[in-house]
Amino acid sequence: MTSQLEALNLPNNILSDIKKRSETFKNSEDAMLIGKGGYMPSEDAILFDAMIALSLGKNVLLKGPTGSGKTKLAETLSNLFGQPMHNINCSVDLDAEALLGYKTISQEGSKTSIEFIEGPVIHAMKKGHILYIDEINMAKPETLPILNGVLDYRKMITNPFTGEVIKASSDFGVIAAINEGYVGTVPLNEALKNRFVVIEVPYIQGEQLKAVLRSQSMLTNEKLISQFVTLSSDLITQVQNGQISEEAASVRALIDTCDLAVYMPPLRAISRGITEKLEDDREKAAIQNIAETLFV
Ligand SMILES: Nc1ncnc2c1ncn2[C@@H]1O[C@H](COP(=O)(O)OP(=O)(O)OP(=O)(O)O)[C@@H](O)[C@H]1O
Known part of the structure; x- marks a missing residue:
């Protein structure tokens, strides 16, 4: 891994920052081994570009x-950089308190006082940890602008509940995730989107998918694993042709299906793990057809 990074001819300051940030970096090859459950990239650039961007403070x-x-x-990035990760799961109910924290009354003996419990944003900023904002486009558009100062060069915020001005520690990093076009999502506000470096994370296929199914599912039958990888690539083709919706090719659903296939015939496992999650009868029939030709 180190030599692969060096081969990218990164400027020395970035390379040394990546190495310095992570005490585990020298063992990152181990950390990345798929058997240990790390992220398996479809191409190295996904992982490396994310590391470079974080290392540059983006x-x-x-x-x-x-x-x-x-x-x-x-x-995996949090693991590689040796920085704990704090999660925020966005929804329409997300509010400033869920992001920044809240005041509560604490009692010590007969003494009562008001205490501020720090939320994930403030905690990660102070400690120099990683903040993971999942499904960022599920939040109401008016909620996230409170983070604008945190997400630009200032990396600071005035806590509206206490008046405290917080400047993030230099290692603080933000990773957000977005599923475009899903029910309940809203287009991401341009000013917010503009504050991010974007990395596409597609479904993995072929040998990478095989390695993930081997390591993350209970299925050990190599022939079946190969058939499920073929099923996945056929489903991805159907997605690209607009015949079925994207989630039908989800790696998560395929891992579930492989687990089920340890205990039931593959066609039933596909029905439970993939097909029945869909609403549209034509999509269901299309998947069933593909499955029946592969698993006769
Ligand atoms: N490239 C990959 N390398 C390793 N594991 C993967 C990969 N792709 C998917 N998985 C596995 O698939 C499952 C779902 O992955 P994960 O939860 O990270 O997806 P996600 O993109 O965050 O999904 P969502 O948008 O629904 O939150 C996990 O068990 C994960 O380990």
């Missing part, structure tokens, strides 16, 4: 369909 936006490994990639 915010990273991971863009890709459901179950394509965005969270796994963020976890």
Whole structure:
């Protein structure tokens, strides 16, 4: 891994920053070994570019369909950099308190006082940890602008609940994830999007997918694993042709299907793990047809 990074001819300051940030970096080859559950990139640039961007202090936006490994990639980066990760799961209910923290009354003996419990943003800023904002386009458009100062060169915020001015520690990093076009999502505000470096995270295929299915599912039958990889690539072709929706090719659903296939015939596993999650009868029939030709 180190030599692969060196081969990219990165400026020395970036390379040494990446190495310095992570005490585990010299063992990163181990950390990345798929058997240990790290993110398996479809191309090295996905992982390296995310590392370079974070190392330069940029915010990273991971863009890709459901179950394509965005969270796994963020976890792997946190692992590589040796920086704990704090999660925010966005929804319409997300508010400033969920991001920044809240006041509460604390009691010590007969003494009561008001205490501020720090939320994930302030905690990660102070400690120089990684903040992971999942499904960022599920938040109401008016909620996230409170983070504008955190997400630009200032990297600071005035806590509206306490008046404290917080400047992020130099290692603080932000990774966000987005699923475009899903129910409940809204287009990301341009000013917010502009604060991120965007990295596409597609579904993995072929040998990479095989390695992930081997390591993350319970299935050990190599022939079946290969058939499921073929099923996935046929489904991705159908997605590209607009015949079925993207989530049908999710790696998460395929791992579930492989697990089920240890205990039931593959066609039933596909029905439970993939087909029945869809609403449209034509899509279901299309998947069933593909499955029946592969698993006779
Ligand atoms: N490239 C990959 N390398 C390793 N594991 C992967 C990869 N792609 C998917 N997975 C596995 O698939 C499952 C789903 O991945 P993950 O939760 O990271 O997806 P996601 O893109 O964050 O999904 P969502 O958008 O629904 O939150 C996990 O078990 C993860 O380990």
